[in-house]
Amino acid sequence: MIISIIGIGLLGGSFALAVREKYPRAQFIGVDASPVHGQLAIAKGIVDEIRTFDEAVAVSDLIVLAIPVNAIADLLPSLLDRVPDKATVLDLGSTKGLICQAVEGHPKRAQFVAAHPMAGTENSGPGAAFRELLPGKNLIICDRDKSRSDSLKLAEALFRDIGMKIFYMTPQEHDLHLAYVSHLSHISAFALGLTVLEKEKDEQAIFDMASTGFSSTVRLAKSSPQMWAPIFDQNRTNVSQALADYIEFLQQFKQVIDQQDVTTSLEFMQRANVIRRVLEGIEKR
Amino acid sequence: MIISIIGIGLLGGSFALAVREKYPRAQFIGVDASPVHGQLAIAKGIVDEIRTFDEAVAVSDLIVLAIPVNAIADLLPSLLDRVPDKATVLDLGSTKGLICQAVEGHPKRAQFVAAHPMAGTENSGPGAAFRELLPGKNLIICDRDKSRSDSLKLAEALFRDIGMKIFYMTPQEHDLHLAYVSHLSHISAFALGLTVLEKEKDEQAIFDMASTGFSSTVRLAKSSPQMWAPIFDQNRTNVSQALADYIEFLQQFKQVIDQQDVTTSLEFMQRANVIRRVLEGIEKR
Structure with a gap:
């Protein structure tokens, strides 16, 4: 079997190493x-x-797209145009709506x-790839009914064989x-980094006073802007x-702090503490 | 030497174990x-x-306050009123302005x-305490000139002996x-937890779809509301x-995304990426 990895970065590289x-x-x-x-x-x-790319497409049984999501959406229709009948195309992109829409009815x-x-x-990059990234993690497949059974079977077999658990949903879901569970975390971290860098012009001061919690x-x-800008878009x-x-929750929190309403501040945090149960599950995974 | 730990939680307990x-x-x-x-x-x-508390104060050479910051500020003046001449009082609170102000001129x-x-x-709690928490980390002492030299010497010796690096600044600084480098990170995490829990009523869905990045x-x-509410206050x-x-940075980011301005979105993230240098320093510590 010949497998082509289009984009040999963290994800494409880690998939290849595990397979x-x-x-x-x-x-x-x-x-x-x-x-x-x-x-x-x-x-x-x-x-x-x-x-x-052309040589790889011509000979592969499986073509894995592990490039930024805008490049996947741009490339996918023309790739399908000329993909051999025997081959399966698989993408690993972090958005699914526009990518599935790009080949709807193809x-x-x-x-x-x-x-x-x-x-x-x-x-990011091939240096960041490691065999243990994917095993034990979850995988989502979208619009499974639109994939033919042998293509689906091949993809599912590889993901299961490297120890992933598969979930199915629509691209919209x-x-x-x-x-909420991924893109927002990235933006909150990027904005936090910017806020602190803007205020603390002296990087040494951040270094001296930050603890592992900030870290x-x-x-x-630290994530790749080239990967994330197209995802957010x-x-x-x-x-x-x-x-x-x-932002609404932050504004509420700010108001509670400004008004010295310690009781409501406590309640906010107690509600947020519920996340502990969820995190303990993720960390055990 | 007799050392009293007032509040035997994560911080007080870890300090005691290291000393x-x-x-x-x-x-x-x-x-x-x-x-x-x-x-x-x-x-x-x-x-x-x-x-x-009274028994401990009467016999101790060093009294370490490791309780929520509002309790420190409330307790400190009356504690100093009756502390024996030989004793030193040390607090480990996460705010310094109101605490120092509470005993200004005492x-x-x-x-x-x-x-x-x-x-x-x-x-939090004594179960969370561990000997390795403080060694290798930084410590800030405020208003050093207002402490007598033997009290300062004792506190500095203990912190240095357990492997901490000492910095000096005013309570205001x-x-x-x-x-910026600590309190804001906590609020951003509390608000992120609330946002995701509010949207994803089904905790299993968060569990299935969140990755280690979210975690x-x-x-x-997960932090203690009882500890943090008084700090924010x-x-x-x-x-x-x-x-x-x-919030201003988040609103700018949102606007850039809404306007499909991928170039500015990239620039934002590239500026935030500078935090990598700082974090590499913290993680190596």
Whole structure:
């Protein structure tokens, strides 16, 4: 079996490393806009060889799109136009609405599987990829009924074999939930980073006074802008609503603090404490 | 030497455990409003015995206040009124302005040292205390010139001996910086937890779709409301300004997303990425 990874970064690279461990005789082709990333991916053992996009598409059984979501949406229709009948196309993008819409009604739609692994770190590039990123994590497949059964079976088999648990939903449900449980966390961290950097012009002062709590909360502000700008753009309706809800809570909190209403401040935090139950589940996973 | 820990929680308990390791023959007395916390603190080896507040004050060389900041500010003047001449009083509270102000001009002000260790976790109580919390972290002492030299020397020696690095500043500088690098992170996490819990009524859905990124960003929402409500209240002017700055950045970000201005969105995140340098320093510490 020949698997092509289009975009050999954190996610594409980690997927390849995990699948290679289970299927050591599968052949992996890498395609990447950056020749350096290609070299690093070969040196790390992520892929066996680097080929052009056209060469990779012509020979692959499975083509995995692990590039920014705007590039996936742009590329997918023309990729399906010329994909061989035997092949399956799989995307790992963090939004699903516009990507699924881009190939809605396409004559080869059934060869495409829309997936999103609930995993990531704030780092990017092939150097950030690691075999343990995906095992034990959850995966969402959208519009499963629009994929043909052998394509779906191949994708599901690989995800299950590397230890992922699969959930199914519509692209609309996916994008709405993700705006809250993922996209919003990233924006809150980016804005926190900006606020502190703006106020504390002296980075040494932040360093001296910040504790691990700050470090944990702002960690996602290290994430790749090139990856996240298109996600926020594609999911802007949901992200905008999530941000409006978040700003509303912050404004309420601010008002409570300004009014010295310690009782309501306590209540706010006690309600938020419920998140402990959820987090304990995530951390045990 | 007899050291009393008033409030045997995460911070008081961790301080005692670290100091005990360096000074195994020092005697530790615990004072806590909760009898159960007292039992647990003895069982864990944090303190040797539990005494009433009055008993502890009468016999101690060092009295460490590790209770919520409002309780510190309330208690401190009357504690100083009757503290023996030989004793030093040390507080570990997360705000310094109102606490220092509460004893400004007090005849025994010089026996008091105002300190704040830049360390914590989202957990509380004696069960959460651990010997490694403070070593390697930074500590701020405020208004050092107002403490007499032997009291200051004792506090500094203990903090240095357990591996902390000491910084000095005014209470006003402390509270302003901390509003940005600590208090704001906590509010952003509490509000994020509330926003997601409010939207996703089904906790299982959050669990299924959240990744470690969400978990990291929202971790501080597990923090103790009883500890944090008084901190936000005491530091409300600075916290309110920090929140206003943060909300302003979030609103700008929202507008950029609503307007599909991907270029400015990229720029925002690239500016926030600068935080990586700072965080690498904190994580290496």
